[in-house]
Amino acid sequence: MIIPLLKGxxxxxxxxxxxxxxxxxPEVKRPVAPRFRGHPELVINDxxxxxxxxxxxxxxVCPSNAIRGIEAAEGENHEKYPVAFTIDLTRCIFCGFCxxxxxxxxxxxxxxxxLAQYDKSRLILDIDKATQEKSQLRMADWL
Ligand code: SF4
Ligand code: SF4
Structure with missing residues (x-):
């Protein structure tokens, strides 16, 4: 009788x-693996x-048509840059092909x-929301 009690x-x-x-x-977040695939975002230079x-x-290349509406403009030195770019996270399958x-x-x-949302429309990112820094700020605001 006492032995199982002591073991417990x-x-x-x-x-x-x-x-x-x-x-x-959510105060402490689990670090993800380096190869983790979160949502796609546009990278900004220094x-x-x-x-x-x-x-x-x-x-x-996107297999689920999650990227659409890319519109280009031309700079002074004939370099192209996007003025419109939509990433639809409701369609994205996080494959990494892009x-x-x-x-x-x-x-x-x-x-x-x-990425969980009450309002699905918040998962459709325009060019600003899809861009690196703003994207991360926006995610923090959601919490
Ligand atoms: S593949 Fe082309 S359009 Fe898409 S992010 Fe890269 S440079 Fe921009
Ligand atoms: S991760 Fe895959 S599904 Fe998502 S936008 Fe990129 S190519 Fe499309």
């Missing part, structure tokens, strides 16, 4: 002094410009995974 007590004490395996989510040259390769196809490394899948 020992197990409880052991658990009390061992490292917890749970996290205080100078603050988007790397994208509006070649539309990502749009062509990232692989991009010749400029201008689109990449980030490490964000808190």
């Amino acid at each position: 007590l020992a197990t409880t004490l052991k658990a009390c002094f061992s490292k917890p395996i749970t996290l205080q989510y 100078d603050g410009d988007r790397r994208c040259v509006a070649c539309t390769l990502c749009m062509v 990232q692989e196809a991009c010749p400029k490394a201008a689109i990449k899948l980030n490490n964000l995974y808190e």
Whole structure:
């Protein structure tokens, strides 16, 4: 009778002094693996410009038509840049094809995974919301 009781007590004490395996989510977030595929976002250079040259390769390669509405403009030195770009996260399957196809490394899948929404329209990102820094700020606002 007393032996099982002591065994149970020992197990409880052991658990009390061992490292917890749970996290205080959402205050503490679990780090994701380097190869984790979050939602695609447009990358910006150090100078603050988007790397994208509006070649539309990502749009062509996307198997679920999640990328659409890319419109290009031309700069003073005849460089192209996008003025419109839509990423529809309700269609995205996080395959990473857009990232692989991009010749400029201008689109990449980030490490964000808190994408649940009450309003689906918030998952349709225009060019500003799809751009790196703004994208991350927006995600933080959702919490
Ligand atoms: S991750 Fe895949 S599904 Fe999502 S936008 Fe890129 S190519 Fe399309
Ligand atoms: S993100 Fe890359 S592949 Fe897509 S339009 Fe811009 S430069 Fe082309």
